[in-house]
Amino acid sequence: MDKTTVRMQQIALQTLANGEVDVILGWKKGDEWYDSYPVVINDINETAELIWDAFCVNNLSKYLITELKKNLRIGVFLKGCDSLAFNQLVIDNRIDSERVVIFGLPCPGMIDPQKVKHAGLNKGLLKVERTGDKIVFITKEGVKEYIGRSFDYDKCLNCRCPNPVVSKYMLSDAVTRTDEEQYFPDVTEIEKMPLEARYDYWTKQFSKCIKCYACRNICPLCSCETCVFDNIAAGVSSKADADCEQQFFHIIRAYHVAGRCVDCGECSRVCPVGIPLEKLNRKIIKDINQLYGDYTADTDIAKSPPLGTYKVDDFDPFDGSKQGGKK
Amino acid sequence: MPRIGAFVCWCGTNIAGTVDIEQVVQAVSEMSGIVYVKDYQYMCSEVGQNLVKTAIKEWQLERVIIASCSPRMHENTFRKAAKAAGLNPYLVEVANIREHCSWVHKNKEEATKKAIALIRAAVAKASLNTELIAKEIDVENRALVIGGGIAGIQTALDIAEAGYQVDVIEKSPSIGGKMAQIDKTFPTLDCSACILTPKMVDVASHPNINLYTYSEIESVNGFVGNFEVTIKQKARSVNLEKCTGCGICTEKCPSRKSKSEFDEGLRTRGAIYTPFPQAVPNVPVIDREHCLKFNTGKCGICEKLCPAGAIEFGQEDVLVTKKYGAVVVATGFDIIDLDKFGEYQYQNHPDVLTSLEFERLTNAAGPTAGKFIRPSNNKRPEKVVFIQCVGSRDVSSRGKSYCSKICCMYTAKQAMLIKDKYPDIEVYVFYIDVRTPGKNFDEFQRRAVEEYGVNYIKGMVGKIFPAGDKLIVHGVDSFTGDTLKIEADMVVLAAAAQAKPDAEVLGRKLAISTDTNNFFTEAHPKLRPVETHSAGIYLAGACQGPKDIPETVAQAGAAAAKVIGLLSKRKLVSNPCVSVVNEDLCNGCLSCLKICPYDAIAAKELATNNHGITSKRIVAKVNEALCQGCGGCTVACRPGAIDLKGFTNKQITAEVDALCH
């Protein structure tokens, strides 16, 4: 990891110095072992504090919206899933891609601090380093080593796009994924449940929601000036803690990212009460792939999104040839 | 809450029959915002409308609710009444308590409860209505007529006479349509070509009419007053201007295999051909499928012989896009194909003809130059049998359920013409019911029976057995009950009329609907027979349903009158229920722009300054002249920045709340 960190600091210094960019968006290491927080730096000597480790999970592309409003040229470090989100933001005209310089970071997968805590390794833990498949935990008592990716986030385990799809500079060589991703196992598992069980499962999950809207705020696609749920005048939904309101919010949020969601899993990660929101988005992605062809909601900016277009001979589940019908 | 007046209509007993009006009036008077309630027997009448006008003035009403029949019937009537009383017409809301309530529910108590709910929804919506001012859009004063038969010709002539430009599009190489194929016309027996060709020449020579033959509609966009139509002029391979119509090429063309469509396949024609001698324009067309030059590259005789050098093998299809104010569809009809009617042996015996083939056989310009001979052995037949209702009035999957209206008359005409020229030929007509309702129609048919001795037999033909050179026709006379066996020499089938096979495709291009038989659907069968639900698109002739020439010409005149009425208005009142963008909410994602069917939405740049830094941002902007108010954009817009005037999100939500009250 250090090789890339050094490479990252060099490129940041160089582009800031030669004025190619005015500001750099990256991560800095906090005092805790799991805390690599996003940071905006414009001072050359701050570039030395930039870091690339197994906890740079935050997607920096959404910060571009506010930063670009300051008419600056911005250099940003983007992982694979972050670059997908970047493309979506360009499609939505939320960012002006000319004024952005992208440093691509092929991502080996991020470590989930919860899993480290469950494994009881967090006592006295100072630093975690990962090189290739080897993970090294440096604690006060000593050093522990593990092989494999058992500590990775679930979303990283079946990651579809580890290598950035768009970048000016690539900071390390591409990462290859061997295990062919199974076809939405989590979604099919829920689909198999009987209807009432599904209803109870989701109502229980939704009832945990405290309407903090963290999922909306982190999502690169939910970038509306004023979200319809914040706009009281729209009269669409209220913050009351009633089942119907929770269901309303979650169904509509999932529907609003339909055909655009890049499956980066950030909504589930940041949800304080742990609602499996990505299962809603992935259900829609699975349906769209089956019905309207595999849309990789990322690569081709020119292609119009699935819900923004139609085909005359689309699958028509409502065309029962009832008596009196034309056909 | 605005001051709302409600008017509950009895509609005679249509509503009052199954809806308790007093209970409704009582319930409505308690609704919030209602300051005045009145019920009356006929709200749409003069007296009813005056009730509305006086109430608006006396009670300073700011909204008006009419609980009556469908808004599709009288919404305009009540909007005009409100306008006359000084109230903006778009503050009127109609609750449909007739078609959607009293007529479809038997139980009075249920129907009354539903009527109250529907009115509550209308009140909820009306209280959120805003004043809307209809804008004006300009009208392109040129009309388009699709189809060059008698319907298209007559419509074009009437519109051109009123001084407007008309384009006529005809799919086949010449105008004339089915009428050009007919020999004589009922009930006056004057020759079809004699009354048609002068009109065809008028069309060709009229300064206001522009003719596109051998052309098809590629695509239609836009809306009333501003249609943008792309026409595909198929390659004729002959230069229209140079060709003098001398006809040398059509005679000398060596490839004789293709069947002449105009003569219903009774004779063959060259690869380069004009459908019939009086064709307008009298310029041949090369049928590239059968032309040796195109298939083998050798021939080219027509090019060598053409004195005017008009042959151009290299011609390509040309796409022309023009703007029109109105469109008239006059695409006519076809005869059904008889492959499902095996019992008549139409497929495997040359002497069994359809009525259209009979017309060509007896026509002087036809394949036999008018000599009445049997196609099998060229001898004059002694016994001819006509069979009515072949495929008509047939609810099984083989035929059409409707009566084709014109067969009784043209069969009587055909039978009469045979007996007139050859009195010794025996003529039989098998029929179910003779339907001759027109002016002088029944007298005409009775002349065929009484003066010319045509034998009319009430009964259908069961089966036809070819025996030697005769056709044994098995039938039954239902009056006497005897089974009949007639050794006929020729059988003529009065086959049913059906819509053109591509009617549905054209309907889809024009966004007009076709009924289950693929005839175009008129706006209202009794009151608006030549209009469609799409403003600016009219119908004329058999494309709307089987009809004879007198009716077709009448409809053509009616459609022309509608078009002239539309084009005479320099400006058209546009639909004010269009979308509007709230620029504060809009974040410029333009997903609305991507789905707008009329490209009515465009990106607009706004300069914004947050904390002193001015930067640009994009928002959507609606072109109110193009927007047709479908509302598709409002659902694509996630923050709800774009809304549809007249059907805003809040209004529809209020209606839902009111209905679930």
Place this chain on the structure above:
Amino acid sequence: MIRVKITPNNKQSQLQYIREISGVNINKCIQCTKCSAGCPASARMDILPHEIIRLLQLGQVEKIFHSKSIWNCASCFVCTERCPRNIDIARLIEAIRLTIIRQPGKSKFKPDDVPGIIDDKMPQQVLVSGFRKYNR
């Protein structure tokens, strides 16, 4: 046939019975005589199929019961196939035959008739279906 005053009384029980078991709506018939014209057995029928339907419409059920036609009908379904009004005439005539057979005491095929007509080439099935249809 002697001239009979026709009084259409279609409330008769047999007529209801025929309508019930055949499920055919005889009012759909427009008397176009296509069925009679195409019927291969019409030569030997005293009342033609379209006349049978007309009589049913008029409620003259007795005349039909005395006619030979319903027994000459070979159920070849030409009439049903070609009827432009989708009336199942073959089924209707079968219903008339069943109405007659199902009248009490009218069974046309008794067990002691069997020896008279049986021969070694006759398939067993003929007897079974004969009993099923004609024996009451």
Place this chain on the structure above:
Amino acid sequence: MSLKLEEKAISSKQQFEPLIVAFCCNWCSYAGADLAGTSRLNYPANIKIIKVPCSCRVSPNFVLRAFQRGADGVIIAGCHPGDCHYSTGNYFTRRRFTLFANLLEYVGIEREKFKIEWISAAEGNKFATVMNEMLDSINKLGPSRKLRDGRWIRQQ
């Protein structure tokens, strides 16, 4: 079900007056409903119709709002794909609500409660048939509190 439970279910079924909200597009299905009226066909009074310019005007928000306010069934009726007066309106309806219907079923809402139907202006009897069939299936489901806002009491 035990006898007592069954009685309760039957009794609650008696007072169960299902409410079905129908969004009908002005050019086709609203005219189809009118035709059902003029031909005096019969369908239950529980169906209440809201006129929208095109089926593509109906937003998932309205559907959920109807369920919240106590509707037992929601139906969106539009023109047959290809016949839309605005030429492409119902293509988008078809895509949007294919996904939305799947999402609702995924979250545990019965498919009978939310339907889309293509009904042209000439299909009065199809309109009546569809409405009668919808009510039968809703009646079979019986009363259910799914998606319903408890604070909104509907006067029976």
